[in-house]
Amino acid sequence: MKKLYLSALAVLMTGAIMTGCAKSESPAPAAASAASEATEEAANPPSSVTITHTLGTAEVPVNPKRVAVLDYSILETIDFLGAAPEIIVPKTHLPEYLKKYKDDSYADAGSLVEPDVEAINEFKPDLIIIGGRQAGLYEEFSKIAPTIYTSVEYTDFWNEFERVNLMTAEIFDKKQEAESKIDQLKTQAEEIHKAAEESGKKALVVQTNDGKISAYGPGSRFGIIHGVLGITPVDDTIEVSKHGMEIGFEYIAEKNPDLIFVVDRTTVVGGSDVATKTLDNDLVNNTTAAKDGKIIYLNPATWYLSGYGLESVPMMLTEVSDALK
Template identity: 40%
Template sequence: MKKIWSLIIIMSLGMVVAGCQKTSATTESNEKTVEVLDSTNQKITVPATPKKIVVFDSSLLDTVDALGEGDKVIGVPVKNLPTYLKQYGDRESVGGVKEPDLEKINALKPDLILISSRQADFKDELAKIAPTVYLATDIKDSWSSAQKNIETVATLFGKESEAKAKIAKIKTSIDALKTKDQALNARSLVVMTNENSLSAFGPGSRYGIVYDTFGLTPVDETLEPSTHGASISYEYILEKNPDYIFVVDRTKAIGGDQSTTNLADNELVKQTNAGKNNHVITLDPQVWYLAGSGLESLPIMIDEISKGLN
């Protein structure tokens, strides 16, 4: 009889253990996930509403912030944070924007990593640590690309409706900016300064959004679309004679030597329509050079251009 009872007890314990294992497996299999497409149309599966995120791109970070999910961010490239995102300066430093600290990121054990083109070379290595979503801006179609990236980030947090409402508000501001520029009937030029060098940007370029989306008329439509811009001289600026010049100072954006002469102080620039009418406008270099396509950076850019046209 004792042997029978012992056998019954053993069998009962076995059933309990088996039941526990089944419950554990069911829990794991029921973990909610979401599937998104990255900028290469690759499907990436990530946990729904991720709780520990490493973000390398400023535009993606400001979108996460605008959607109210900033508390999930555990790591950023602290040294390269633009001022308007300084509240994230107390997060863990995960390397530079072009050199992620893989060991540090692995130690943080994130459940999601967001990157853009500056980290593209590390995409595969980062993906070994955690699901990595690569979202880059297509300069040939900046606005559509920005919207797509914003909507993808929103999907990760189930914030699609909030993102759509914010995008609609940005669209309204863009329409108002277009109307203002059309009334002026002016020609504009975007110039990036980098210590002693000058680069000009036309439609379809890094700052092509000014023309392609915001509706400004380029002073030179022959400029080749480019990420780095076309090298120009002060003589070129005088020859083209823009009514408005918008300046992005790369040196200031990356914290370099800021002692170089302001573009508006150049004698040739002073002779242009822009120079004569105080229409040489310096843009926030950190927003334009380090970000430029997020839910927070886009309104800043629109506002700067709009005020510049006043």
Template identity: 35%
Template sequence: MPVALARPTRTVALTAALALGLAACGSSDSSNSSSTSNGSSASTSGAAAQATGPVTVKDAQGRSVKVAANPGKVVVLDWSVARSLTQLGVPIAALPKASGELPADMAALKSVKTVGTLFEPDYEAIAELEPDLIIIGGRSGNAKVLKEMTKISPNVIDMSVREDDATKHLSAVSDQYKTLASIWGKSSQADTHLASMNKAIGDVRTKATNAGGTTMFVQVSGSKVGAYGPGSRFGTVWTDFGFKPVNAPLKSDGGHGDEINQEFFLKYNPSRVLVLDRSRTIGESAKPALDVLNSGLVNKTDAAKNKKISTVDGFSWYLATDTPLSYIAAANDLAKVL
């Protein structure tokens, strides 16, 4: 019996969620992550949101950087930030080379100049652009890259979302998004987009609570399978979306998960399984994730019997996790197994 996929009729289309983002209005809680000030916090200051003057950004490396309002030539070295700025309608002058396909909402970025990779930026090419603002974050958000970028321009900010408390991570994402929006005077749009994100999450959380059962999240990389639990890089499944985890001794931190075998699935017998195909996400040639999981033991689980095993959008879950559209895509993925 082959691994059974979730039924597509249960999928909440991401395009519909994007449309919702243009109609809703709202805000989100604050946190201790990146914040903005122009006399006060960007999340509370109307003056900062208008971007009529310089905006002081406290970035993820603890620096306070005064950023001129509405910078024109922007280099972005983080996919979460790139997706956020694209949603806000902010032009991007240069990006890292994509390792896989970009989602439809970022299709226009395919023609944008590339300047190295997330791990190895092309500093010479960036310098030649004479950017007004350089934004690093995530995989490029480290002291080494920051040091090199400040040799090119003093206008560099690290917009990584770093929050050790999993219950506060979503709030930190919201604050980072508001910070970015305030630089270009787009706080109103940000509130609308965040309201759409929160609604999508809330809708799935309600259904997940009522559905019961347990949920497992696994990442397949080549032939290796790793399982993740609450507190891990994919902890949003349980913390924000309200699913119940399997009763397994999984790591509560770290980015690599626990390597598991096929017996693990049968032992903990999840009601549903979400699968991230890492190889496909980063453009590697490998056996498809569902084929790797297609075994007699996995197929004996409740998840397989009830067609509740489904792949997720790798770009949103692995490359650009900290932005509203990726949370909406995550909600779409999770709805498929409810």
């Protein structure tokens, strides 16, 4: 009898243990389900993505087949990422480093300032990408196709640079590639910042426009030189405005910068007085920058026409880095 009782007790204990094991393993089906969903999502990626930008929100197809790109910075990022949609692009003043898009295999959208809306409509794009120069046409373009706005706020350049490039990369399913390049550029920028601090040099950034001169300081369209790369401005009271603060040669002589960075708009849009001619006078030639050979003529194609893509920013960082050597 005692033996029978012990056998029954053993059976009951075994059952309890088995029940406990079953309860402790109960999350396994949920984990398996989550893994299954992740695998399914990888096998069947979303066909569209919701993009929120400064001017609104748009439902955008992933890897769109036909794209109107009216922002050279984004064009170069698409190029860098290896995405290959059919493209219509403004060919007037197209930068040299993007010259492949001058080929007849790419449709012409006119110019950045005056895009050919009719040609874009006839192209029947799946997506339209616009920059600051076309902001006023946002509503009109949105009637043609989903439209996103990719211009940046220069007062927060680096975060804005990351935002628009990762947004573009998400559309073309290339986010990992973009993140890797941005991390690389961030490291390079930090190295330049350190070199700038150690140099102790002060700089003036100017844009010349057919004989006229404007100064740009921190927070401006060329403010990356000061804010991100750490070169001290020779004048920290330069007012931030779209076209810079108008200055004369006497101002340059008075401030006497160690470095003068020059963006020559004339060579891009046309005119008779290029920067080298404009700045060739005694007041400028007697500055420390001129005497030390540190008047740096930046590439206006990257600094003026684009300036925040994954191909232009590396070139811009290299130019500033070289100026500090």
